[in-house]
Amino acid sequence: MSETAASKVKTQLFIGGEWRDAEGGRTLDVHNPATEEVLASVADASVADGAAALSAAAAAQADWAKTAPRDRSEMLRKAFELLTERADFFAELMTLEMGKPLAEAKGEVVYGSEFFRWFAEEAVRISGRWSTAPNGATRLVTMKQPVGPCLMITPWNFPLAMGTRKIGPALAAGCTMVVKPAAETPLTMLALAELVQEVGVPAGVLNVITTSDSGGVMEPLIRDSRARKLTFTGSTNVGRNLVEQSAEQLLRVSMELGGNAPFIVFDDADIDKAVEGAMLAKMRNIGEACTAANRFFVHESVAAEFSKKFAEKMAEMTVGNGMDDGVTVGPLITAKAVAGVQELLDDATSRGAKVVTGGTPVEGKGFFFTPTVLTDVPGDARMAAEEIFGPVAGIQTFTDEDDVIARANATEFGLVGYFFTQDFSRAIRVSEALEYGMVGVNQGIVSNPAAPFGGVKASGFGREGGFEGIEEYLETKYVGLAL
Numbered sequence: 001m002s003e004t005a006a007s008k009v010k011t012q013l014f015i016g017g018e019w020r021d022a023e024g025g026r027t028l029d030v031h032n033p034a035t036e037e038v039l040a041s042v043a044d045a046s047v048a049d050g051a052a053a054l055s056a057a058a059a060a061q062a063d064w065a066k067t068a069p070r071d072r073s074e075m076l077r078k079a080f081e082l083l084t085e086r087a088d089f090f091a092e093l094m095t096l097e098m099g100k101p102l103a104e105a106k107g108e109v110v111y112g113s114e115f116f117r118w119f120a121e122e123a124v125r126i127s128g129r130w131s132t133a134p135n136g137a138t139r140l141v142t143m144k145q146p147v148g149p150c151l152m153i154t155p156w157n158f159p160l161a162m163g164t165r166k167i168g169p170a171l172a173a174g175c176t177m178v179v180k181p182a183a184e185t186p187l188t189m190l191a192l193a194e195l196v197q198e199v200g201v202p203a204g205v206l207n208v209i210t211t212s213d214s215g216g217v218m219e220p221l222i223r224d225s226r227a228r229k230l231t232f233t234g235s236t237n238v239g240r241n242l243v244e245q246s247a248e249q250l251l252r253v254s255m256e257l258g259g260n261a262p263f264i265v266f267d268d269a270d271i272d273k274a275v276e277g278a279m280l281a282k283m284r285n286i287g288e289a290c291t292a293a294n295r296f297f298v299h300e301s302v303a304a305e306f307s308k309k310f311a312e313k314m315a316e317m318t319v320g321n322g323m324d325d326g327v328t329v330g331p332l333i334t335a336k337a338v339a340g341v342q343e344l345l346d347d348a349t350s351r352g353a354k355v356v357t358g359g360t361p362v363e364g365k366g367f368f369f370t371p372t373v374l375t376d377v378p379g380d381a382r383m384a385a386e387e388i389f390g391p392v393a394g395i396q397t398f399t400d401e402d403d404v405i406a407r408a409n410a411t412e413f414g415l416v417g418y419f420f421t422q423d424f425s426r427a428i429r430v431s432e433a434l435e436y437g438m439v440g441v442n443q444g445i446v447s448n449p450a451a452p453f454g455g456v457k458a459s460g461f462g463r464e465g466g467f468e469g470i471e472e473y474l475e476t477k478y479v480g481l482a483l
């Protein structure tokens with residue numbers, strides 16, 4: 001075990017404001033994907049531990065809901081400030097357990113902490129409505145109340161921000177919660193729990209359980225009538241199962257699932273800007289993001305120029321341990337992830353795609369893959385339908401606007417689409433035509449705490465962040481007042 005940020009994290013379960021071992025003292029190892037070394041061993045929760053966490057959340061709900069909004073707001077504001085102060089510590093933790101380069105991890109701390117600041121501001125703006133019924137006989141009053149105890153399942157790719165994006169609005173709305181981070185990256189969430197405890201959030205409001213048996217531990221909680229909401233960020237397949245389980249208690253559900261983002265470069269685009277956007281849309285987080293550009297559609301007349309410039313930039317990237325200076329591409333999360341990327345690449349080349357740069361994993365310790373650009377990717381290649389989740393970009397060409405929109409929409413997913421054009425009318429037309437929850441015009445990133453993040457179709461439902469984010473944690477109650 002190394003003397004790093006990882007060794008400073010409390011590794012027990014956080015239940016009812018106390019740190020405790022898992023039943024039977026079971027633990028699970030957390031690995032560094034760059035070195036394959038064990039970073040820490042954390043508590044491995046059982047079904048009984050999960051139930052204890054939900055009991056704590058249920059017991060704390062009524063009092064937490066009564067807390068003054070200003071108090072909840074101040075706690076969130078303090079949490080934002082502490083996270084900002086401890087940015088280096090949280091960034092190091094994320095680089096160690098997830099692999100992203102340190103500079104990107106610092107960027108995630110800024111992004112993630114902003115959800116606390118945003119929802120600190122929203123906590124005091126929850127309001128209802130007063131109106132007169134059309135017949136004039138009664139008054140209609142609506143009020144917003146917290147949904148109740150929430151279950152949160154967060155992913156490994158953004159260990160902090162995907163937590164704060166759920167925890168922030170839940171705290172602001174007056175909900176208690178049980179958070180289960182991914183087994184690959186539990187340390188960031190455990191450190192966050194300590195910070196939330198420090199800012200005065202009462203015992204039982206936030207509970208964190210880490211486990212190697214996510215399905216086994218969470219399913220009974222999802223089926224427990226004390227839970228009122230489930231929010232999940234992860235794959236579409238897992239999301240479908242969770243929605244089915246949620247049907248039993250008819251939980252409120254938010255699902256932030258997979259993507260298959262199109263990235264379209266029109267013939268009138270500023271090509272250098274498009275290349276810059278492509279680098280961000282593809283390579284942010286080593287390509288391990290649901291928002292990652294997955295299918296590049298480039299107008300035939302600019303395809304050669306775009307592909308050449310894009311491939312040059314990709315080839316300039318430095319692959320290595322995210323803790324090292326100058327590294328811009330860290331490891332993928334597991335050996336299985338590397339094998340998955342390789343499979344999609346082999347499938348594409350076997351169907352005629354050409355490798356312009358990269359195309360191979362890196363030999364030795366760690367789960368590295370070289371930044372890769374492919375051209376001539378056929379529409380029936382697996383990577384045109386499945387999330388690549390790695391540093392591989394496949395380019396196809398097009399000639400007609402309607403045709404490219406149809407191809408961009410021809411997927412079960414609908415999270416985010418990107419396109420580059422300098423034609424204002426086209427910008428409006430294409431934004432309206434893309435069947436996606438989010439659209440980036442002349443930009444390769446859409447994520448912003450002040451904007452509603454979320455998808456349509458198999459990318460899920462519900463919105464996180466923006467004014468919409470807090471609504472996911474509020475119920476509307478209507479009171480009819482007779483005169």
Ligand SMILES: O=CCCCC(=O)O
Pocket residue numbers: 157158161162288289290291447453
């Ligand atoms: O994999 C999806 C995580 C979304 C990260 C973001 O907010 O951009």
